[in-house]
Amino acid sequence: MNRFRRISSAFALVLAMAWAAPALSQDPPTEADAGAVALASDVLDRMDAGDFDGVAATFNAQMQGALDAGKLADVQRQIEAAGPVSARSEPRVVRQDGYTVVIFRIEREQVDLDATVAIDAEGKVGGLHFVPAGGGPR
Template sequence: MLTAPMAGHAAPQAAAPATAPAASAQQTAIQLLDRLDAGDFAAVEASFTDQMRQEVPADKLREVWQSLPQQLGAATGRGAPQTAEQGGYQVVMVPLMYEGGVILAQTAIDAEGRIAGFLLQPAQPAQAPGQAPPAPPES
């Protein structure tokens, strides 16, 4: 599926001294997803840090975003955003629901409100408290 091609997130630039407030970071991440859904890839790219613009130009972003429904079927909604501070960034995680599965969109936002990283990966199924992780398949 997708992981690295969308990541400036794996190594956002040097850690910023302060972070964007969580509510503002969530708003930025939701706006990013709304713009992606609307096909406004140039506006998304404009909200990136310089490093992200180099790593993920608008045409690459379009290619990856438009491949999701081809791989997973139609989008059916989004889950509630969650925010965590990581390495001087606010990282907003939003589950994206599709007919064929769930993708977790992770957006790293710097202290200036710019997108320093964006990662799409399959969401891990939730486990009940105290439940052991599933055993790997036997070969």
């Protein structure tokens, strides 16, 4: 349980500019969503690969002010404490307040996470959020 609390604490680091998965209905992506889905997937791939400067380069100005590469590395270390990734779901997409919000379910050894990446109208990341799916550890 202590490990889960550390992981939850790490998620708090990204809450400053994060978008929680909205309560709105979530749809499979359309062709119009392809760029946002590709960017969101790239952000998660770069996080897994440790390319935190690359992730930060996708951020809009507000996100760059809130999260730097060092904080992203701290978050990723805490996420990795939940074990290796075993699967990533197909994305779900919602539109909210001018953002295209892409949500992936990431299955890890000890906990499933919902990873939410909000893309603004200029094609920049305006929100990044990781939360345990379904209320916590397996």
